Amino acid sequence: MLDLRFVCDNIDLVKEKLAKRNSKVDITEVAELAEKRRTLIRKVEGLKAEKNKVSAEIAALKRQKADCEDLILKMRAEGEEIKALDDELTATEDRLKELMYTIPNLIDDSVPYGKDDSDNVEVRRFMEPTKFDFEPLPHWEIGEKKGILNFAQATKITGSRFTVYHGAAARLERAITNLMLDTHTAHGYEEILPPFMVNRDSMLGTGQLPKFEEDMYALKGTDYYLVPTAEVPVTNLHRGDILSEKDLPIKYCAYTACFRGEAGSAGRDTRGVIRQHQFNKVELVKFAHPDHSFEELESLTNDAERILQLLKLPYRVVCLCSGDVGFSSCKTYDIEVWLPSYGRYVEISSCSNFVDFQARRANIKFRDEKGKTRLVHTLNGSGLAVGRTTAAVLENYQNADGTITVPEVLRKYMGCDVIE
RNA sequence: GGAGAGAUGUCCGAGGGGUCGAAGGAGCACGAUUGGAAAUCGUGUGUACCUCAAAAGGGUACCGUGGGUUCAAAUCCCACUCUCUCCGCCA
Numbered sequence: 488m489l490d491l492r493f494v495c496d497n498i499d500l501v502k503e504k505l506a507k508r509n510s511k512v513d514i515t516e517v518a519e520l521a522e523k524r525r526t527l528i529r530k531v532e533g534l535k536a537e538k539n540k541v542s543a544e545i546a547a548l549k550r551q552k553a554d555c556e557d558l559i560l561k562m563r564a565e566g567e568e569i570k571a572l573d574d575e576l577t578a579t580e581d582r583l584k585e586l587m588y589t590i591p592n593l594i595d596d597s598v599p600y601g602k603d604d605s606d607n608v609e610v611r612r613f614m615e616p617t618k619f620d621f622e623p624l625p626h627w628e629i630g631e632k633k634g635i636l637n638f639a640q641a642t643k644i645t646g647s648r649f650t651v652y653h654g655a656a657a658r659l660e661r662a663i664t665n666l667m668l669d670t671h672t673a674h675g676y677e678e679i680l681p682p683f684m685v686n687r688d689s690m691l692g693t694g695q696l697p698k699f700e701e702d703m704y705a706l707k708g709t710d711y712y713l714v715p716t717a718e719v720p721v722t723n724l725h726r727g728d729i730l731s732e733k734d735l736p737i738k739y740c741a742y743t744a745c746f747r748g749e750a751g752s753a754g755r756d757t758r759g760v761i762r763q764h765q766f767n768k769v770e771l772v773k774f775a776h777p778d779h780s781f782e783e784l785e786s787l788t789n790d791a792e793r794i795l796q797l798l799k800l801p802y803r804v805v806c807l808c809s810g811d812v813g814f815s816s817c818k819t820y821d822i823e824v825w826l827p828s829y830g831r832y833v834e835i836s837s838c839s840n841f842v843d844f845q846a847r848r849a850n851i852k853f854r855d856e857k858g859k860t861r862l863v864h865t866l867n868g869s870g871l872a873v874g875r876t877t878a879a880v881l882e883n884y885q886n887a888d889g890t891i892t893v894p895e896v897l898r899k900y901m902g903c904d905v906i907e
Numbered sequence: 908g909g910a911g912a913g914a915u916g917u918c919c920g921a922g923g924g925g926u927c928g929a930a931g932g933a934g935c936a937c938g939a940u941u942g943g944a945a946a947u948c949g950u951g952u953g954u955a956c957c958u959c960a961a962a963a964g965g966g967u968a969c970c971g972u973g974g975g976u977u978c979a980a981a982u983c984c985c986a987c988u989c990u991c992u993c994c995g996c997c998a
Binding site for chain 1: 917925926936952953954955956957958965966967968977978979988
């Protein structure tokens with residue numbers, strides 16, 4: 488959520504920034520509602536002040552056993568007026584909040600202008616795309632051939648966009664998860680294992696709701712949702728907290744399964760494990776001092792990249808352009824791994840600085856040296872999507888004889904050098 | 908799932924319709940004292956919003972959450988959430 492005062496004071500700037508990200512949200516109503524809200528507050532609080540004063544007089548009179556029937560009658564009428572105004576104020580604030588919830592974050596000035604993902608700007612590369620002296624197979628064919636990825640079984644027991652991992656693939660997925668967690672915890676991230684279900688307030692806090700309800704799995708008969716990413720439970724760990732400045736930045740990493748409806752992506756990435764309703768991910772989350780959050784974004788991105796460097800998988804980092812930055816983000820780097828079956832780089836991590844957008848929604852603050860409370864900046868990034876990493880390993884490390892070389896860093900987790 | 912108890916500020920804890928933004932204690936900050944510290948004494952110590960050019964000041968709201976009763980609610984009523992104890996069930 489944006490700062491209401493900032494929006495009202497900078498209507499044109501906000502409109503311009505929203506246009507850059509192709510947002511169609513109309514913010515003219517915001518200013519009107521904000522003004523109406525202020526007028527109502529002035530009115531109703533003036534009446535309440537009077538009411539409180541008279542009530543105190545009544546109390547004093549009662550103590551002296553004096554008569555105060557006339558005052559009580561007068562206040563009774565005033566009470567109704569206050570009630571009516573309060574109701575109007577509540578309605579105005581509800582509408583205002585509803586609107587504010589649908590306004591995306593403002594993008595940082597360093598973000599390149601562009602319409603869609605084709606305008607994203609590559610910032611660096613690691614290694615060159617893998618070359619083969621034979622025809623490489625896509626991971627879904629490797630998996631099915633070896634009997635380690637079973638899509639038919641998943642369809643039978645659940646439905647489309649699910650996968651059953653067998654044997655070496657299951658172990659590989661687990662090995663990669665462990666490599667990620669071990670690497671990140673060695674670099675100062677505290678490991679968190681949160682619930683995979685969260686309540687509605689948490690989903691509102693990080694911005695998944697109310698806008699993206701159709702992408703989330705709600706659990707019937709409860710107020711709970713399946714987590715779409717560990718970002719939700721982990722960021723909400725500090726919802727409503729006032730942190731101490733000396734603890735910043737706070738760095739967490741967390742493995743969770745992630746659940747997404749993938750509404751609107753019918754027909755995309757239908758083969759293999761790239762786009763699933765359930766997938767594993769290790770997430771990095773930071774609560775940072777506002778003065779340093781953009782440096783923290785760089786280091787968080789580097790921390791995520793480190794995994795691909797250890798695995799020796801070719802990747803590139805792109806800076807998302809204004810038209811492609813996600814709803815809550817101010818600036819985002821995507822890390823894209825080379826996937827031979829796609830013949831291109833595919834997103835494996837998205838690292839974002841949300842600045843104070845989530846912190847304002849979730850009310851996460853810190854106390855500075857003057858004792859003032861300020862909103863923290865929140866950041867997160869995949870470190871990394873595990874399923875896509877597994878697919879990238881299977882594809883990039885496949886050999887002509889159908890075996891798969893196990894990347895060196897994974898051997899101690901896999902207990903073997905080659906998947907036969 | 909059944910029965911009971913509870914939720915108050917950073918923490919402990921009192922208060923059960925008006926003098927309560929809330930006693931008392933601890934903690935923390937500042938000051939005094941000290942060669943320095945401990946101890947002691949004094950002062951201060953929540954958040955959000957409105958008002959104000961700003962500061963000061965003033966106002967409103969907040970005692971788990973949401974409603975209600977009342978001129979007036981931390982206090983009374985209703986619903987919900989969570990925590991604890993006992994019983995049942997259970998990986």
